[in-house]
Amino acid sequence: MTINRRTFLSAGSAMALGSLAMPALVGKAMAADKIKLGSLLDTSGLFDAYGKPMDMALRLAVDEINAGGGLVGREVDIVAYDTQSDMALYTQYAQQLVRKDKVDVVHGGILSASREAIRPTLHKAEIPYFYNVLYEGGVCDRNITVDGVTPAQQVEVLMPAAIKKWGKKIYILAADYNYGQITARWMKKYAEEAGGEVVQTDFFPLDVSDFGSAIAKIQSAAPDMVASALVGGAHLSFYRQWAAAGMKSKIPMASTTLGIGNEHKVLTPEEGDGILVAYNYSPELASPANEAFLKAWAAKYGDTSLIHEIAVSHYQGVLLWAQAVKNANSMDRMKVIEAVESGLSIDGPSGKVSIDPKTHHAILDVHLMEFESQKLKVVESFSQRQPVDTQAVCDLSANPDDNQQYEINI
Amino acid sequence: MDLAVVIAIQVVYTVALLILISAGLAIVFGMMRVINLAHGEFMMVGGYATIVAVHAGVNIYVAMLIVAPLVVGILGLLVERLVIRFLYGRLIDTMLATWGLSLLLIGLATLIFGNTTTGISPPIAGFPIGDYQVNGYNLFIIVMTAVLVVAIYAVLSGTRWGLIARGTMQRADMASALGYSPDTVYMVTFFAGSALTGLAGGMLAPLVGLVPTAGANFIAKAFITVISGGASVIAGLLSSATLFGIVSEIFNFSVNSMVGEIALLVAAVILLRLMPQGITGRFFKGRM
Numbered sequence: 001m002t003i004n005r006r007t008f009l010s011a012g013s014a015m016a017l018g019s020l021a022m023p024a025l026v027g028k029a030m031a032a033d034k035i036k037l038g039s040l041l042d043t044s045g046l047f048d049a050y051g052k053p054m055d056m057a058l059r060l061a062v063d064e065i066n067a068g069g070g071l072v073g074r075e076v077d078i079v080a081y082d083t084q085s086d087m088a089l090y091t092q093y094a095q096q097l098v099r100k101d102k103v104d105v106v107h108g109g110i111l112s113a114s115r116e117a118i119r120p121t122l123h124k125a126e127i128p129y130f131y132n133v134l135y136e137g138g139v140c141d142r143n144i145t146v147d148g149v150t151p152a153q154q155v156e157v158l159m160p161a162a163i164k165k166w167g168k169k170i171y172i173l174a175a176d177y178n179y180g181q182i183t184a185r186w187m188k189k190y191a192e193e194a195g196g197e198v199v200q201t202d203f204f205p206l207d208v209s210d211f212g213s214a215i216a217k218i219q220s221a222a223p224d225m226v227a228s229a230l231v232g233g234a235h236l237s238f239y240r241q242w243a244a245a246g247m248k249s250k251i252p253m254a255s256t257t258l259g260i261g262n263e264h265k266v267l268t269p270e271e272g273d274g275i276l277v278a279y280n281y282s283p284e285l286a287s288p289a290n291e292a293f294l295k296a297w298a299a300k301y302g303d304t305s306l307i308h309e310i311a312v313s314h315y316q317g318v319l320l321w322a323q324a325v326k327n328a329n330s331m332d333r334m335k336v337i338e339a340v341e342s343g344l345s346i347d348g349p350s351g352k353v354s355i356d357p358k359t360h361h362a363i364l365d366v367h368l369m370e371f372e373s374q375k376l377k378v379v380e381s382f383s384q385r386q387p388v389d390t391q392a393v394c395d396l397s398a399n400p401d402d403n404q405q406y407e408i409n410i
Numbered sequence: 411m412d413l414a415v416v417i418a419i420q421v422v423y424t425v426a427l428l429i430l431i432s433a434g435l436a437i438v439f440g441m442m443r444v445i446n447l448a449h450g451e452f453m454m455v456g457g458y459a460t461i462v463a464v465h466a467g468v469n470i471y472v473a474m475l476i477v478a479p480l481v482v483g484i485l486g487l488l489v490e491r492l493v494i495r496f497l498y499g500r501l502i503d504t505m506l507a508t509w510g511l512s513l514l515l516i517g518l519a520t521l522i523f524g525n526t527t528t529g530i531s532p533p534i535a536g537f538p539i540g541d542y543q544v545n546g547y548n549l550f551i552i553v554m555t556a557v558l559v560v561a562i563y564a565v566l567s568g569t570r571w572g573l574i575a576r577g578t579m580q581r582a583d584m585a586s587a588l589g590y591s592p593d594t595v596y597m598v599t600f601f602a603g604s605a606l607t608g609l610a611g612g613m614l615a616p617l618v619g620l621v622p623t624a625g626a627n628f629i630a631k632a633f634i635t636v637i638s639g640g641a642s643v644i645a646g647l648l649s650s651a652t653l654f655g656i657v658s659e660i661f662n663f664s665v666n667s668m669v670g671e672i673a674l675l676v677a678a679v680i681l682l683r684l685m686p687q688g689i690t691g692r693f694f695k696g697r698m
Contacts, residue, residue, distance in 0.1 A: 045525075046525060046623065047525070048524075048525050049524065049525045049526045176668060202666050202667070203666065203668065204666075204667050204668070205667070205668050205671060207626070207627045208667050208671070209617070209618045209619075209624075209627055210424070210427065210617075212420045212423060212424070212545065212548060213417075213420050213659060213662040213663050213667065213670070214667065215543075215545070216413070216416045216417065216420055216542065216663070217663065219416075219541070219542045219543065220413055220542075222541075233527040233618075233619040233620070233621035233623075233624065234618065234619065234624070234627055235619070236527050236529070236618075236619025237617060237618040237619050240529060240531065240532070240616070240617065240618070240619070241545055241617060243531070244531070244532040244534070244535075244536055244545045244546070244547050244616075244617075245536040245543045245544060245545040245546075246535060246536030246537070246538070246543045247536070247543050250543065261526065261527065262526070263527065266526070266527050266528060266529060266619065268531050270531065271531060
């Protein structure tokens with residue numbers, strides 16, 4: 001066959017059409033088979049230090065699920081949007097996941113504000129939502145499952161241990177917004193139950209970075225220890241100024257927030273060593289599940305230094321969802337929710353994580369840890385702590401239609 | 411008694427801190443009438459310059475006192491040559507341009523250093539006063555700020571350069587007629603202002619947890635201090651920083667730090683209502 005201009009053009013255009021049409025057809029056929037997992041995370045902007053490792057954890061979990069043959073015989077496909085640390089984008093992309101992508105489940109949200117921005121949309125659209133971050137507690141909604149640690153779970157372990165170790169007089173420092181206020185109340189409650197006494201509580205706006213007067217005030221109150229729920233970059237200055245004033249060796253400290261953003265790696269050993277914290281996860285945990293997790297992460301990403309508390313809880317959130325689908329043996333929303341409510345449990349890197357049917361919050365291990373040479377050394381593990389704060393206000397088996405976040409009064 | 415000494419040190423320290431973070435702005439805004447909305451980001455760059463230098467093995471004092479001012483000074487020089495010099499006398503345009511610059515600097519810093527908090531430890535240990543422990547580095551800041559104020563005063567009033575600079579700021583056309591190029595004078599003054607801002611950023615680096623957005627924490631206080639101070643660079647800076655430092659620390663100690671911050675802002679509002687030209691618009695008139 002000789003090729004003249006006419007045959008070349010017609011053949012060429014047919015090929016072009018074919019190549020355009022093919023992926024569309026293939027895509028459609030595959031999409032029907034795949035399970036769509038929607039993901040909304042801040043992988044750029046102000047909160048990307050939290051969001052990027054969470055995204056990595058999500059992808060690792062989905063890879064593992066697919067390598068194990070997927071769920072109910074179908075592969076899992078991620079539909080991810082970067083919310084750019086912008087709350088308005090959460091609403092927009094949640095709509096997109098619901099209407100355009102028609103996903104089967106949504107994992108994501110980091111700040112409480114982002115969760116509350118998308119929760120109503122997903123509730124209304126009847127798409128199961130997994131929020132996998134530690135937060136202040138109190139969300140009561142059958143459509144959501146939460147596997148992050150809540151203040152009561154942390155503080156219940158932290159305060160008695162610190163009081164036993166250091167003494168009864170406590171000075172509380174906390175960030176001046178709802179997380180800090182709520183956590184300070186739980187600190188007071190558990191301190192008093194353990195026979196302690198709170199001498200003073202000071203709240204600091206998030207942009208305060210000079211703690212000179214606070215340090216002088218703490219010294220004049222002469223407490224046995226300081227309990228801190230300070231949050232963010234400006235507040236990190238406190239620990240530095242505290243150490244620089246030579247206070248660290250005089251008054252010991254416990255914290256509910258230090259370490260979540262890997263702060264123990266920013267502070268020097270002289271500034272950090274000895275600070276007591278309580279979380280669900282430390283890379284130092286010596287369990288087969290954690291070793292396997294670290295190995296898998298290293299194989300996929302090389303470096304494990306980015307792993308933090310909420311990356312692991314995000315990883316476990318995806319595994320919990322996968323387990324619920326397996327237990328239900330169906331992608332049907334109600335069947336998955338019923339599976340969440342009938343003894344859902346996994347063995348994750350942080351230990352056993354089960355879902356409390358009444359609150360859809362996690363029952364999990366809390367580990368008491370101490371900063372040591374920029375690492376989180378596990379001092380003691382407390383197994384299977386109930387989410388007592390949310391349990392005090394929420395009972396989804398009695399009120400299945402409940403749909404709000406309670407403010408927990410103590 | 412010990413507590414009184416500790417509080418006194420803290421008050422003086424707060425005053426020094428306000429002077430330190432405002433000094434560069436007082437030169438750039440007070441003298442040149444350029445509203446540099448990227449002032450906070452210049453400080454942030456100074457902080458990162460210090461941290462990078464220290465991690466590269468440079469002595470911390472060299473990093474704070476030489477590297478940071480130099481890096482930010484050169485940054486200021488570039489900004490002046492490329493942007494600001496076309497906008498002298500156009501207040502709104504300068505604001506817009508420097509605001510864009512601040513966003514750019516935040517973006518670049520995020521790209522290079524990420525959004526995680528970094529920092530270095532202060533080089534000076536704490537020491538006891540009676541039953542209290544005091545942060546030794548705070549004293550260093552007080553001393554350095556005092557030296558800085560004296561140095562600025564000496565340069566502005568004692569040297570020929572200071573005289574030319576002040577003359578150019580008052581009547582650029584007369585300075586020009588006498589044979590001095592206002593263009594060069596503006597350039598050098600902007601460099602000096604930027605370098606002072608970099609110095610402030612460098613000296614604060616060991617005290618704070620640095621993130622790319624840290625500049626926002628300082629810019630409001632710096633502007634309030636400079637504007638309330640009024641026309642005279644040094645007298646204005648000293649008087650308004652002293653007033654605000656004392657007011658905010660009184661409330662800081664007696665109530666809490668949130669009330670302290672509010673008290674500072676309320677004091678500024680009342681002061682500007684009573685003295686729209688700033689403190690030196692009414693008192694210390696004609697001083698430097």
